[in-house]
Amino acid sequence: MSERSSQDPLIESHTVEQVPHAERHGRARDLFTLWFSTNIAPLPIVTGAMVVQVFHLNLAWGLLAIVLGHCLGGVVIALSSAQGPRLGIPQMVQSRGQFGRFGALLIVFFAALIYVGFFISNIVLAGKSIHAMVEPISLPLGSLIGALAATAIGVLGYRFIHTLNRIGTWVMGGALLAGFAFVFSQPLPVDFLTRGGFTLAGFIATVSLGVIWQVSFSPYVSDYSRYLPSDIGIAKPFWATYAGATLGTILSFSFGAVVVLATPPGTEAMTAVEQATGVLGPVLMLLFLLNIISHNALNLYGAVLAIVTAVQTFIAHWTPSVKVRIVLSALVLSGCCVVAVGASGDFIQDFIGLILALLLVLVPWACINLIDFYLIKYGDYDIESIFAADGGQYGRFNWHAIIAYACGIAVQLPFANTALYVGPYAHLVEGADLSWLVGIVVTCPLFYCLATRKQQRAERLRAGYAK
Template structure:
């Protein structure tokens, strides 16, 4: 089935394979709308409210921290996006060029778990949003409705996801501006600007939340730029992604902070959004419900590609098709519905804890991937080797990458603040988690030094360029 506007199929036929030039039907502007529209949703609103709810910042310092965090983290996220047109393959498959065909599996599994966590959390929020709009609909029923909506979009794939986000950018953009306007003109508290204050640990923690929100997209952001023609410049891809993602996220995070400060303390964030926006509250919930269903398709899509990558590593003769993607989507969807319904009461809190823990091991991967692509290989890779079971010129394991990766995780431990462990440095600064920053600063130069000193690696680099 194809659309009349182009010869591109409506239902995406590619899974993790290389996208040939004749199928590169994407447009750079679609990256802006994808990441802007996708980030105006309940989950970033709930996360943004934590700066004033949990870390006790006032509105001004909370928004400053939100802006700084997203602008910094968005740099890394957008640099990953710019790899898509150059490579034409998903991000996780491309990681085989740095870690080897088997060495990349750990990161693939971690990314897959994170996507599943995002998907399950978002369907919980979809269920609560639907219940808030139509109280006769129980939250579990809303969860199933949200999951099915996202599932249909995810199965159709790339093209439909972009179409919905082009529409969503205008609708949600106008909606959130109206929401801001209503809240600022109907503030119900006397301490709107003075509740909370400034504390360095809370400010750093809020910056980290913003940065980590952006970095969490890194393992799949280039999946949505790989359909762009190869002659699209790195700069064009970077800026379209960066501006869309940071602007959409900053608006949502700030909206959450504003909504909870406009009402007395103690309210659930989404309840605060509904009450603070008054007459347009139900409309806002409807828009957020549609947004979470649309955006959550990205998480399902990413989870499925991770599973296919994992399976294809061992079943290298298997050629996954659109049907394979549909079947796996259905299996993951059912599993997430069961988990979300069973744990919906405090699912979001557990999910945030999970993401913070997983990002400790994703941050060094980000550093290695970006250094390898931009500083060492400069975008030149042997695509055939990436899909070989033995890794081709990249091998099954790359010792330099794995060593840098292990050290990148280890140096973060004193700076971690997760539900499992709080490091001594984090404890000293009242719980602020700066492990992601330390992981980046140490891993990037270490990997470059190890890789460029290794003669075998330089030979592989030469073979890839040849």
Template sequence: MSPTETSPPLIEKHTIGYVPPADRHGKTRDLFTLWFGGNIAPLPIVTGALAVQLFHLNLLWGVVAILVGHLAGGALMALHSAQGPQMGIPQMIQSRAQFGSLGSLLVVAIAGVMYIGFFTSNIVLAGESLHGIAPAVPLPVGIIIGAVGSGIIGIIGYRFIHVLNRIGTWVLGIGIVLGFGYIFSHIHTADFLTRGGFSLYGWLATVSLAALWQIAFAPYVSDYSRYLPENVSVAGTFWATYWGSTLGSSLSFIFGAVAVLATPPGLQTMDAVRAATGAIGPLMLVLFLLSVISHNALNLYGAVMSLITLVQTFFWRWIPGSKSRAVLSAIALVICSVAAIFASADFISHFVDLVLALLVVLVPWTAINLIDFYAIHKGNYDISSIFQVDGGIYGRYNPQALLAYGIGIVVQIPFMNTPLYVGPVSAWINGADLSWLIGLLVTSPLYYWLASRNSAYRRRQQSYCRPA
């Protein structure tokens, strides 16, 4: 029986270790449903509404900006996804091949903090949603229910996450289409098409929001393609991920903008969604709640994988299995739940602000990872070296990658617009954040030039051995 015909276990047994061919399964179409279903949720709806609420674009220019941003950022995200079947290992541990075993620790730690931040904020959102749907359920109880639901999904792991999103694609896809239909047939405002206008800064800011939404998935996107058989094509993996993520997130972003324009100004986004969808509003909120719980499992899963990667750096013979992942998931779940219940609303919002600011340091990592994989090594890596404490042929540090990474962060600073800092160039163009674009344009050629000039690094790309 071939690897693709075997029935994989319900509970995932692998963590950061290489997935051998005998344990590979699935089809590239599973990536479409994973990223489409996972992006039909309240957070992208709220984010998309900013195009008209904060940046005052009208419907036409808002939709154009949303599509441009997602289509551009989605290409980077999907290129990371295509690495999964070729490497058979999670995204973050693969960074050791570019930065070295110790050089990669900073990026892995930052990714872990991001996952924890998103998981905590999402269980608060789930608790608030459940309390809003059923006021008899206290907010802390709602938070715990949301956390436990996500925790169970995350502990079961890869296969269950894919199954739920396969179902969610149909349910949430039909739901959001019905929502659009109801809104367009029950518009409550006379300025639905004319409210707002066009401004270059608002358009660029919306493009950046959409692009960064896609880039934020980069640190863990290939975690959900690494079980696919080695013989699946790079193009097939790319396009399934690309269209799933860009279509799902674009629909949610546009839905938020449409709901806000269809209701009187001044309403919060989810209140506008409830008002705009009228009779089917409660059903929409229930679907969104289920989506938050399901998709938030990815954040918990990613946080635990990052933690295991950090520890394994110093204990390279330790490749944990499902029990270790379950224990670490339970510990992370409890800590995040306590923080979500007892921390003040200001603390949660400030922590989320920090998480959003950390996206700045992921842009140069994205550039280095993609250039190294596609242009330098062309997908050929020594997997065994990646799991060695001294980095094997990749060493403990890669000076070229670290130099390009540092410069890639510094050049973004004047163009940044985060809740914690606004750069002078961004302030001059009324708040548009172009840091991600500058980071990509500088880091990509810089790293390629540095790596190509290093003869020792060129020799290493010839010295790989993929495990049998």
């Protein structure tokens, strides 16, 4: 397994084309550090605090639901990550092999929208953090500083992102463990273990939140494993990604629940972090700011890859240069900064609500992606067809996948419980969005049946021609 050569360029030269086998390098454990470090951040901590503040679970039931949700959802992100070394192409490009060359465009659009949404939200969050720590720096200037730093990391690309997160694993992981230690070294409120209780709705809502959190990474997780050697197999990248993604989020969610229980009821989550960790509070807030910037580079990187994928759908033989990727990054940065600077005070909450609503389109896509890769094609895709102008053997549209995808979205709508839309059956379990579960139950068998029927028909035709 080759390591990075000293002659390798600092700025990544590849975009959406297949990474040549001669340029494959790295180790599976790099996936652990990437996804562990990425999830030691304010947003998962704030989300973890909801377990106590919104779903009213006590510490024991809350921790159990957190672990269960992320362990279940982690299977999706790990199976998606393990596809990268086998094919050497970004996740959205691979979707052409499932939906057809033009059929995949809708998925690419939704993925780009999610990337941009998170990028803008993190710009605003970084600006607020910088302004809070250095008051003379205005909120717009702080947002611009955070955006420029994330863009620089995103432009440098794959290798630098992995290097940064290897360092971040030790720094952020150590800081979070120190925060836990400080909280438990101090006198705890008398209701620390008894505040809240058990409700079925709260437990299911927390489990669902964990599953959805992990699934949200699946559209771009293999983008960060595609440089690994193709002979690395499935198991190593699977377990490295699974361990990193689940452990990082479980720790952050749990920390959010612990700090709000260690402070008076109703304390805002990040305020609770500062109050509960004492002298460590300012250090943690600074490290969280740095991690927001580092993590936001992944959003920009994914957005640029999605845009390139969309453009290349219509210009089959176009391979963008490093300069083109830099220009696209600058354009995305400019547009996002304009939105971020003019954002309202509750922008982050509103935009996250929009993004979570868009997850309705990710669940059926993830089902089709995994079923097709592992049960239909067994990882055997024709790369030339994926990049062919007419879609090659995958065609311009694969209607079996498109029909299953549309049905998967449609069956979720009656059960959806989002900021944009609440379905008529959304409150079967109060506070829990179970639409993802319905989407899985319908999409997986439907797509499998349609895909295998198509495969059997093709085999019968080939047999007929042979005779």
